[in-house]
Amino acid sequence: MAREKSWQDALPLTDLLKADATPVTLGTREIAIFDTSDGITAAYARCTHGAANLCDGYFNGTHIECPLHQGLFDARTGAANAAPARVPLRMIEARVQGEMIQLFL
Amino acid sequence: MTREVLTPVTQALRDGTITRAELKALMQRSNTPAFIHLSIWIAALCATSALIALTYNTLWIWPAMFIHGVILVHHFSLQHECCHYTVFKTRWLNDVVGNICGFIIMLPNRHFRYEHCDHHTHTQVHGDDPELIPLPKTLAGYFWYLSSIPYWRNKFTELFLHTRGHLTDQEKHFVPKEEHVTIIWEARIMLMLYTTIIAICALTNWWAPIWFWWLSVVLGEPVMRFIRMTEHVGKPCIREMTENTRTNYVMRHMQFLSWNMNYHAEHHYASSVPYYALPKLHEKIKHVIEVEPRGYVGAHIDILRQLTGRSTRADALEQASNGA
Numbered sequence: 001m002a003r004e005k006s007w008q009d010a011l012p013l014t015d016l017l018k019a020d021a022t023p024v025t026l027g028t029r030e031i032a033i034f035d036t037s038d039g040i041t042a043a044y045a046r047c048t049h050g051a052a053n054l055c056d057g058y059f060n061g062t063h064i065e066c067p068l069h070q071g072l073f074d075a076r077t078g079a080a081n082a083a084p085a086r087v088p089l090r091m092i093e094a095r096v097q098g099e100m101i102q103l104f105l
Numbered sequence: 106m107t108r109e110v111l112t113p114v115t116q117a118l119r120d121g122t123i124t125r126a127e128l129k130a131l132m133q134r135s136n137t138p139a140f141i142h143l144s145i146w147i148a149a150l151c152a153t154s155a156l157i158a159l160t161y162n163t164l165w166i167w168p169a170m171f172i173h174g175v176i177l178v179h180h181f182s183l184q185h186e187c188c189h190y191t192v193f194k195t196r197w198l199n200d201v202v203g204n205i206c207g208f209i210i211m212l213p214n215r216h217f218r219y220e221h222c223d224h225h226t227h228t229q230v231h232g233d234d235p236e237l238i239p240l241p242k243t244l245a246g247y248f249w250y251l252s253s254i255p256y257w258r259n260k261f262t263e264l265f266l267h268t269r270g271h272l273t274d275q276e277k278h279f280v281p282k283e284e285h286v287t288i289i290w291e292a293r294i295m296l297m298l299y300t301t302i303i304a305i306c307a308l309t310n311w312w313a314p315i316w317f318w319w320l321s322v323v324l325g326e327p328v329m330r331f332i333r334m335t336e337h338v339g340k341p342c343i344r345e346m347t348e349n350t351r352t353n354y355v356m357r358h359m360q361f362l363s364w365n366m367n368y369h370a371e372h373h374y375a376s377s378v379p380y381y382a383l384p385k386l387h388e389k390i391k392h393v394i395e396v397e398p399r400g401y402v403g404a405h406i407d408i409l410r411q412l413t414g415r416s417t418r419a420d421a422l423e424q425a426s427n428g429a
Binding site for chain 1: 110112114115118125128129132134189190191196215218219222225226281283284375376377
């Protein structure tokens with residue numbers, strides 16, 4: 001039976017890299033938490049094209065660029081905005097509770 | 106695709122070669138360095154064009170065209186950077202300039218972008234790296250490659266093949282199916298534009314594009330082949346980034362022409378770092394990469410020593426490590 005999703009502590013707010021992508025590992029899941037200009041968002045960290053870790057790429061506050069091939073994703077929605085990326089990122093619901101960033105996993 | 110891929114930059118972060126803060130600082134983008142660089146670039150092109158104009162109807166036009174051609178073929182370096190989106194902060198400017206460069210040197214930009222993605226994924230891996238230049242077997246093979254004849258043969262074959270609506274099996278490997286039509290129309294538009302220019306030349310008896318553009322590119326291309334060989338040729342055909350790529354120390358004017366692409370190992374380490382920050386990245390990681398202090402000439406001495414049997418061929422080491 002599939003496990004029920006619940007809010008899980010992911011990262012203390014103080015550890016969030018300002019205006020950048022912060023890598024977080026929860027169990028075996030590699031997650032990117034983005035400090036976007038529209039708020040905190042989260043997605044599975046691997047590029048849907050070449051599987052590089054997106055946290056190591058260039059982030060401009062709204063879009064994350066893959067460090068390997070420079071494909072582009074909207075970090076707020078997960079949309080794949082530029083080749084070679086075509087498949088959107090899997091986003092994860094995120095919220096701030098007190099001093100903790102939580103993810104709905 | 107969600108399997109773990111350990112990119113060189115992720116490896117460098119894990120190893121502590123560079124910190125995340127340092128990497129992110131180096132990745133910051135700006136339009137200003139590229140606008141300054143491009144202004145000098147265009148001035149240099151105007152100067153070498155003037156040389157051709159001044160030497161028209163004399164034998165001096167040939168060295169003038171060669172010098173002009175050396176700059177023209179370096180549009181490859183600019184296009185290469187544009188295809189990584191590391192020239193301009195404004196992303197679409199990279200697409201526009203990349204396409205213009207591709208038109209100048211007959212290298213369709215979208216096709217090159219996809220091909221180059223696979224080059225970065227599979228650098229120096231036989232059968233997977235579509236840009237791999239094999240270490241020549243003989244001196245004749247070395248000079249044959251430098252002549253650029255095989256290069257142009259491949260480029261014209263590609264262009265005509267795409268124009269007819271075909272891609273090779275290797276191309277189908279790196280170009281997603283949805284993009285085949287883009288590649289085909291890119292080639293058709295390019296060929297149509299070239300044909301239009303030739304028709305205008307024939308109708309008006311105005312042949313300047315031959316002298317100021319195409320013939321100059323052909324004369325300059327061996328220099329670009331010479332430079333391209335220094336990036337990976339003679340290095341082992343293995344995945345280890347610390348061994349399969351060379352950084353070359355070159356004179357400042359060559360560094361300017363190549364848009365810092367002589368820092369090639371740094372570029373492969375972190376291809377999102379803009380071209381103007383590569384010298385700073387070099388200072389951070391120079392102790393873990395292959396650096397050729399004698400520059401392009403040194404790299405060719407290394408290649409020539411290998412293919413004349415005065416040092417061990419890199420591909421022999423590779424075969425030995427594979428148990429062949």
